[in-house]
Amino acid sequence: MSTRARILLVEDDRALVELLVYHLAREEYExxxxxxxxxxxxxxxxxxxxxxxLDWMIEGVSGIEVCRRLRRTPETALVPIIMLTARGEEADRIRGLETGADDYVTKPFSPRELVARVGALLRRARPALAGEHLGYGDLEMDLVAHKVKRGGETVSLGPTEFRLLRHFLERPGRVFSRERLLDAVWGHDSDIELRTVDVHIRRLRKAINAGGRPDVIRTVRSAGYALDSDGAA
Structure with a gap:
C-alpha cells in the first residue's frame, strides 16, 4: 500500500494549478x-x-461552502484543509478558519511556502509520511520490522489485519466505510465481499484488545469504522 499522500486541489486559475501541481509533484504527492x-x-x-x-472563489459551490460540507461528512471531517484566497482581511481569515479550514494562505504566495505548509499539516495528520513508526495511544507499529505492540507487549497480526491497522493508524479519528476499507486494504479490483471487512475488523479487535484492553476501534452505525479512543466493544 502506497504511503504517498493524495491531495485534492480545488482551484480555477489554470496557471496557478499548473504551478502548484509542478511543485507538489516534485514532493511525490498524488x-x-x-x-x-x-x-x-x-x-x-x-x-x-x-x-x-481549496480556493475561496471557485466555480459553482463556493470554497467556504465546500469546506463546510467536507467538515459535516464523517469520511472527510478530519481531512486537513488549506484555504487559498485573495481576501486578506482579518475577518475573512477568521471566517475561513471558523468554517473548518486548518490553514489560510493569501494570494499571491510562494509555492515553496505552500508546499511547506502542506508537509507540516500532513505530518500531523498522517504520521507515516514522517518516519518508519506509527502510534496511537499505547499502540505502536514498526513499518520496517513489520511489528505491532500495545502497552509494550507484542501483538500478533495476520497480513490483512496489519494492513487494516496501518490504514487506521495513518489516519486516526477518520471514519471509513466498508467500501473505502475494501479499496484501501484489498485493492480496487478486489472481488472480496463487504462482510469480509467485518470479519477482519473482528480479528483485529480480538488481537489488539487481548487482556481486556480498551477497544480503540469505533463502530459508526451505517457509516463504518474509525480508530479513536471512543471505540465500541
Whole structure:
C-alpha cells in the first residue's frame, strides 16, 4: 500500500494549478485537481483525500461552502484543509478558519511556502509520511520490522489485519466505510465481499484488545469504522 499522500486541489486559475501541481509533484504527492466545487465534493466522497487545497472563489459551490460540507461528512471531517484566497482581511481569515479550514494562505504566495505548509499539516495528520513508526495511544507499529505492540507487549497480526491497522493508524479519528476499507486494504479490483471487512475488523479487535484492553476501534452505525479512543466493544 502506497504511503504517498493524495491531495485534492480545488482551484480555477489554470496557471496557478499548473504551478502548484509542478511543485507538489516534485514532493511525490498524488494530485487530483478540479475547478468546480460540486465536483470537488463528489471526488472527496468517492475517495477521501489526505489533504485539500481549496480556493475561496471557485466555480459553482463556493470554497467556504465546500469546506463546510467536507467538515459535516464523517469520511472527510478530519481531512486537513488549506484555504487559498485573495481576501486578506482579518475577518475573512477568521471566517475561513471558523468554517473548518486548518490553514489560510493569501494570494499571491510562494509555492515553496505552500508546499511547506502542506508537509507540516500532513505530518500531523498522517504520521507515516514522517518516519518508519506509527502510534496511537499505547499502540505502536514498526513499518520496517513489520511489528505491532500495545502497552509494550507484542501483538500478533495476520497480513490483512496489519494492513487494516496501518490504514487506521495513518489516519486516526477518520471514519471509513466498508467500501473505502475494501479499496484501501484489498485493492480496487478486489472481488472480496463487504462482510469480509467485518470479519477482519473482528480479528483485529480480538488481537489488539487481548487482556481486556480498551477497544480503540469505533463502530459508526451505517457509516463504518474509525480508530479513536471512543471505540465500541
Amino acid at each position: 494530485i487530483d485537481s478540479t475547478a468546480d466545487g460540486e465536483e470537488a465534493l463528489l471526488r472527496a466522497r468517492e475517495a477521501a483525500p489526505d489533504l485539500v487545497i
